[in-house]
Amino acid sequence: MTILVGYTRTPEGHAALTAATSEATLRGERLLVLNAGEQPGQADSSSLAHLESDLRAAGAEFELRQQSRGLSAADEVLATAQAESVQLIVIGLRRRSPVGKFLLGSNAQKILLDADCPVLAVKA
Template sequence: MAIVVGYVPTKEGRAALTHAVQEAKLRTTSLVVINSARGGRDMAEADQQTELENLVSQMRADGVDVDLRSLVRGLEPAEDLIAIAEDINADLIVIGLRRRTPVGKLILGSNAQRILLDAPCPVLAVKAD
């Protein structure tokens, strides 16, 4: 079993990753880091990928068993996180939250809401400092 964390290069994504590492250490389990993009203009740029790879290297050096999955499959990030959590029988999903206006939720949808409602396991939702 493992912990799944959704990562994007934002303060919320970094907060999720920090808390996921803490949970992985506490539970002595592995960590699956998911960086999901739909493609096109949402694709992670090379410097973002390099940042993520550096973070993963730091986690491994700190003794955390990490599996990095950068996905560009045309799916919403919520779909990727839920599918992988189901596939690996995850113990926990960790996501970062940001405040959004009601109109923003209506127009853009909410990956966090979908994960909270459809996840096959408990979800830890964290806010950035």
């Protein structure tokens, strides 16, 4: 079984990673860390190396992927979840005003509404 976490270099991404690592360890499942979508959330190679080091220290079985197929972060997470038949998706949330959600859209909202498996949304 696999737990998928949508990771970005933000407080929300770190909160999601922490929760996903705890869930994977608790359940004895593999963790798939996906750094995906458009450039702003993508980690550079030194950040990914540091992330790998932290995951090894946590003792979780994991795979780290960086996807950039031109899809939105939400679409990357959903496509990966379906392709890998994941049991749980973990995402981080930030506070947004109703107007901000209306004007900018929401990756979290799309994942919550369109995922075929349970989604754990973690506040940062």
